[in-house]
Amino acid sequence: MVHKNDNKVFLDRLRKVISSDNLVEDREGLKVYRKDGLAGYSGDPLVVAIPNSEAQTSKILKICSEFSVPVVTRGAGTGLSGGATPIKDCLVLSTARMNKVISINEEQRSATVQPGVRNLEISNKVSGLGLFYAPDPSSQIACSIGGNLAENSGGVHCLKYGLTFHNVLRARVLNYRGEVFEVGSEALDSPGLDLLALLIGSEGMLGVITEITVKLLPKPSAAKVMMASFDDVEIAANAVANIISNGILPAGLEMMDQGMTAAVEEFVHAGYDVNAEAILLCESDGSPGEVEEEISLIKDIFQSSGATKLSVSNSEAERSLIWSGRKNAFPASGRISPDYYCIDGTIPRNKLGKMLKNISELEKKYSLRCLNVFHAGDGNLHPLILFDASKDGEFEKTENFGEEILSLCVKYGGTITGEHGVGLEKLGSMCVQFSKLERDAFFSVKRSFDPEILLNPGKVVPSLSRCIEKGRVHVEKDKERFPEIAHF
Ligand SMILES: Cc1cc2nc3c(=O)[nH]c(=O)nc-3n(C[C@H](O)[C@H](O)[C@H](O)COP(=O)(O)OP(=O)(O)OC[C@H]3O[C@@H](n4cnc5c(N)ncnc54)[C@H](O)[C@@H]3O)c2cc1C
Numbered sequence: 001m002v003h004k005n006d007n008k009v010f011l012d013r014l015r016k017v018i019s020s021d022n023l024v025e026d027r028e029g030l031k032v033y034r035k036d037g038l039a040g041y042s043g044d045p046l047v048v049a050i051p052n053s054e055a056q057t058s059k060i061l062k063i064c065s066e067f068s069v070p071v072v073t074r075g076a077g078t079g080l081s082g083g084a085t086p087i088k089d090c091l092v093l094s095t096a097r098m099n100k101v102i103s104i105n106e107e108q109r110s111a112t113v114q115p116g117v118r119n120l121e122i123s124n125k126v127s128g129l130g131l132f133y134a135p136d137p138s139s140q141i142a143c144s145i146g147g148n149l150a151e152n153s154g155g156v157h158c159l160k161y162g163l164t165f166h167n168v169l170r171a172r173v174l175n176y177r178g179e180v181f182e183v184g185s186e187a188l189d190s191p192g193l194d195l196l197a198l199l200i201g202s203e204g205m206l207g208v209i210t211e212i213t214v215k216l217l218p219k220p221s222a223a224k225v226m227m228a229s230f231d232d233v234e235i236a237a238n239a240v241a242n243i244i245s246n247g248i249l250p251a252g253l254e255m256m257d258q259g260m261t262a263a264v265e266e267f268v269h270a271g272y273d274v275n276a277e278a279i280l281l282c283e284s285d286g287s288p289g290e291v292e293e294e295i296s297l298i299k300d301i302f303q304s305s306g307a308t309k310l311s312v313s314n315s316e317a318e319r320s321l322i323w324s325g326r327k328n329a330f331p332a333s334g335r336i337s338p339d340y341y342c343i344d345g346t347i348p349r350n351k352l353g354k355m356l357k358n359i360s361e362l363e364k365k366y367s368l369r370c371l372n373v374f375h376a377g378d379g380n381l382h383p384l385i386l387f388d389a390s391k392d393g394e395f396e397k398t399e400n401f402g403e404e405i406l407s408l409c410v411k412y413g414g415t416i417t418g419e420h421g422v423g424l425e426k427l428g429s430m431c432v433q434f435s436k437l438e439r440d441a442f443f444s445v446k447r448s449f450d451p452e453i454l455l456n457p458g459k460v461v462p463s464l465s466r467c468i469e470k471g472r473v474h475v476e477k478d479k480e481r482f483p484e485i486a487h488f
Pocket of ligand 1: 145
């Protein structure tokens with residue numbers, strides 16, 4: 001009989017099935033996998049497996065389930081909520097080598113890819129056909145499509161074209177025992193319960209995604225971006241609401257406050273107005289005629305909303321430069337502070353101005369600076385709190401600052417995540433957002449896919465004992481089960 005949790009026997013068994021080229025076992029090699037983009041948390045895996053195929057992945061999962069070894073699937077590790085952070089003695093399952101574009105179906109306008117394919121690679125591959133894959137997280141140069149599915153990632157162009165959820169047709173998935181099943185279909189509808197919808201955004205808790213068919217869209221023939229300056233963040237926020245309420249659905253509508261534009265401008269030299277209290281970037285795409293007409297409407301709305309300065313991109317190079325600034329907002333923050341912590345929450349658009357005022361009060365309360373960048377059209381906030389992890393207690397202070405922002409999101413009728421998932425980071429805030437009944441339902445779903453709780457355990461759904469009342473709803477970190485997940 002197999003000794004459960006016997007690491008040595010487990011590793012011997014794994015080595016028999018998987019070549020040493022596909023395993024990382026040495027201390028130095030394992031260090032690379034200790035964290036994802038949520039730098040404040042880390043954990044030590046027992047072993048990392050980097051399979052080349054679904055068949056190999058299946059064998060690995062089978063052995064893990066036999067030995068009750070937890071599995072943390074990892075795409076590119078750019079996740080910002082700790083979803084790919086290892087838990088003690090787990091197997092990290094990296095999809096990095098499952099990185100092939102399997103087929104492109106021009107007629108059907110779809111592409112079938114392995115999970116480790118980078119987001120941007122899909123658009124690059126089909127660009128010659130006049131097509132593109134719409135969801136464009138700012139990390140698209142690095143992040144994997146499997147990670148995008150698991151997080152239901154968004155991006156600048158999701159306001160018009162939808163999130164990952166709206167752009168995926170089907171997926172092949174392995175369950176915790178390595179058995180394969182398919183969800184969704186290449187047709188517009190598929191029979192039965194919508195398991196694809198459940199899988200999207202499930203953060204590696206329900207299965208390992210091994211193949212994905214995404215929708216491709218025709219590339220618009222023209223696009224221009226308008227940059228608008230405002231001398232008050234609340235006025236800028238109202239301008240966002242005015243654009244949408246006037247029936248315009250821009251390809252992107254982003255907002256940055258003065259601190260953020262200054263940091264970006266110093267890094268990218270995108271031509272941003274660093275004197276404005278806030279800037280808005282609003283993109284129109286379509287045929288040249290449609291773009292001219294829409295840009296003219298957008299200009300009128302911004303002017304009547306109180307914009308102090310307006311400019312429009314005059315070439316593709318200028319447009320790319322303006323977006324490159326926005327997409328480099330996180331690294332730009334990293335240049336001016338030893339550490340930064342990106343918060344992700346969503347609020348109704350008409351609360352953006354109020355929220356910015358609240359954040360500025362919280363900056364004073366915690367004596368920490370916060371730069372703000374938003375997918376404003378979606379009401380998705382990304383406050384970046386600047387801190388120094390080497391200073392005693394500063395990370396904890398930063399986490400509390402972040403939790404207060406998330407609680408305000410709930411108070412304003414929004415959600416504690418927009419696109420970065422829950423992972424480890426927002427377990428506490430899950431207790432603020434969801435009732436016991438709702439959390440019970442999440443658990444039931446998890447158990448029906450993974451009855452032995454082997455896939456990414458301890459993430460996303462707080463255990464019932466975690467949500468306790470302590471003045472405010474508060475989460476105790478489950479030190480007993482996950483002592484290995486360390487803070488800075
Ligand atoms: C600079 C920067 C900018 C970013 N900008 C954006 C943005 O604009 N929009 C946005 O939405 N996000 C953004 N992110 C967050 C991150 O890039 C996304 O969440 C992305 O989808 C993660 O992909 P990944 O391949 O790195 O996944 P990982 O970080 O490796 O994993 C993320 C989660 O997915 C699970 N997972 C990964 N692959 C699979 C699989 N094949 N099967 C099952 N589960 C899997 C993991 O277990 C984990 O829970 C940004 C991150 C950075 C660092």
